[in-house]
Amino acid sequence: MSANESAGTSRLETRKLLGRAALACGMAFLFAFSLVPLYRIACEKVFGIKLEQTATGETVVASYAVDESRLVTVEFDTGVNSQLNWQFRSDQLQMQVHPGKMYEAMFHARNMDEQAIVGQAVPSVAPARASIFFNKTECFCFTEQLLNPGEERPMPVRFVVDPALPPEITTLTLSYTFFNNEHATARIAAHGGAH
Numbered sequence: 001m002s003a004n005e006s007a008g009t010s011r012l013e014t015r016k017l018l019g020r021a022a023l024a025c026g027m028a029f030l031f032a033f034s035l036v037p038l039y040r041i042a043c044e045k046v047f048g049i050k051l052e053q054t055a056t057g058e059t060v061v062a063s064y065a066v067d068e069s070r071l072v073t074v075e076f077d078t079g080v081n082s083q084l085n086w087q088f089r090s091d092q093l094q095m096q097v098h099p100g101k102m103y104e105a106m107f108h109a110r111n112m113d114e115q116a117i118v119g120q121a122v123p124s125v126a127p128a129r130a131s132i133f134f135n136k137t138e139c140f141c142f143t144e145q146l147l148n149p150g151e152e153r154p155m156p157v158r159f160v161v162d163p164a165l166p167p168e169i170t171t172l173t174l175s176y177t178f179f180n181n182e183h184a185t186a187r188i189a190a191h192g193g194a195h
Contacts, residue, residue, distance in 0.1 A: 064100035067163045071096045074134075074161070076105060077175040084180040085113040086147070099163040107140065107155045109178060111147035118184035119145045126173040133162040134172055141176065144184050 074097055076090040091106040111117055121141040125131035140155035147153060161172065 064160060064163055066098055066100040068098055070099055070163075070167075072099060072161050072165065072169070073097075073171040074103075074105075074159075075171065075173040076107075077173055078107065079175070079177040081177060081179045083182075084117065084119055084178055086111055086117070086119060086178055088176070088178050097161055099161045099165055102137070102158060102160050105157045105159070105174075107157065107176070108152055109140075109145060109147060109155060110152035111149055114149050116146060116148045116185070116188050118181040118188060119147065119178045120181045120184075121145070121176045121178050124175045124177075126175065127169065130165060130169050130172050133165040133169075134174065135160050135162060144181055145178075146184075146188065 073094055075094045076092060078088045078090055080086050080088050087108075087110040089108055091108070095103060095105060097103050109119065121139075123136070123139065123141045125134045136157060136159045138156060138158040140157065145153065145155070157174075159174075165172075
């Protein structure tokens with residue numbers, strides 16, 4: 001095999017490998033976004049989280065009894081992927097909550113870039129075994145977040161800790177990392193940006 005043929009074969013193999021890697025990344029990205037509607041369905045159908053309004057206008061989880069005898073610390077952690085020129089923070093570093101009671105935490109994202117960008121937040125809860133006991137009823141992670149240049153947006157998260165949380169777990173950490181939704185950002189740019 002000549003040097004030219006060898007170089008051509010090597011380039012072809014590299015292209016195939018890059019194509020497979022791009023396909024795998026694209027499929028992982030689509031899978032992450034398909035989790036949003038599945039999460040909403042699971043909240044009501046699987047976990048039985050149904051919200052009700054009380055006579056005083058307070059939103060409660062119908063299937064939970066508030067455990068006033070117990071306090072759980074919820075810590076908030078924020079991060080931004082290096083590909084996203086945003087600032088992202090929470091108003092509070094932690095909260096003391098009673099399991100079964102609805103709470104709201106406020107987060108803020110600011111676009112530091114010179115173009116409109118669509119971001120998507122990916123949440124996680126630690127310890128991992130406690131994640132099924134931390135239920136979000138409203139979250140900015142459910143939807144794409146379009147921010148114009150310099151725009152800042154407050155973003156609430158409403159959540160309740162399941163009273164069935166094992167008693168030895170006294171602290172939960174809710175983490176969010178914002179990523180650039182490159183496909184949605186490109187779509188916005190193709191249409192002349194957001195207004």
